[in-house]
Ligand code: HEC
């Protein structure tokens with residue numbers, strides 16, 4: 001997970017150098033908030049260290065990386081709901097951290113619309129880190145971080161905005177674009193007959209929301225089966241009655257690693273999602289289902305979870 005050589009201290013490393021966020025031709029344009037955000041070698045390395053620092057929580061057991069683990073695409077599979085401080089569990093399933101630069105808003109209800117403020121939410125959330133920003137800063141000041149801040153920002157001043165920015169920069173570098181479908185988009189691979197059939201079915205039945213190379217237009221919609229408990233989703237943010245029980249359309253990239261699915265982890269498998277889909281009359285034969293799954297399997301990026 002080292003960015004360039006940032007993990008081995010080396011006087012020759014240029015910590016102010018910009019880290020390239022690749023822009024695959026098949027991807028849409030980056031989200032407007034991201035255009036003026038420029039991760040650097042030093043800020044990304046600092047963000048990586050903060051991401052796995054458990055001292056930044058009220059009971060010293062919870063880091064971002066507890067719930068966002070690389071081997072499952074930075075989600076918390078197979079947990080339905082993740083465990084935070086003092087064994088508390090929240091109401092929602094932990095989404096993967098991937099391709100954030102293309103995402104116009106964050107969380108299942110889109111309640112946050114800029115990555116450079118996003119990490120405040122899990123810190124102060126009483127189920128997750130349950131710690132004030134003041135305490136975060138105090139804890140970072142107590143630990144061995146002075147050199148990391150100097151490299152990242154040019155001086156050793158440790159502040160909340162710098163901590164938040166470094167976390168955002170680290171997360172922005174998590175780009176998943178090396179799956180088999182990306183080889184297809186780059187014209188390095190053809191689709192099998194079943195994959196082609198699956199692609200047509202997917203575009204017909206799913207593509208209006210799960211659109212483009214990221215498999216999402218990031219709008220707020222709902223599936224049969226999206227009504228779980230009292231979580232009204234987008235309504236919490238917009239207060240528009242028709243937004244009740246609408247959730248951000250998730251990218252389906254790396255689904256192989258991130259089950260269970262849905263904002264509440266309400267579907268254990270992709271087959272269960274499709275079963276619920278039947279209830280609104282969109283019937284798929286067993287063969288069609290198999291083709292759809294074969295097509296969707298092309299979006300799993302084994303490099304992303306290991307490199
Ligand atoms: C206890 C588990 C837990 C911890 C710890 C945690 N997260 Fe999360 N994370 C979640 C859950 C659950 C959501 C979805 C929340 C929602 O929709 O309301 C989420 C959402 C996110 C998202 C939005 C992804 C998207 O697709 O919208 C990002 C980015 C993120 N977390 C980063 C972080 C960072 C940075 C930290 C550490 C400061 C952190 N998380 C700590 C569980 C956790």
Ligand code: HEC
Pocket residue numbers: 202205206207208209210220221222223225226227246247248249250251252255258260261262263264270273274277
């Ligand atoms: C009307 C827009 C729309 C259509 C059409 C649609 N989806 Fe979704 N999809 C969503 C939304 C919104 C969610 C989140 C629902 C929730 O959390 O309750 C979702 C969630 C999912 C998930 C869970 C992903 C995860 O990471 O949690 C899967 C899998 C999925 N959809 C597959 C499909 C398939 C396959 C089709 C076609 C048969 C399809 N969807 C059609 C909007 C749509």
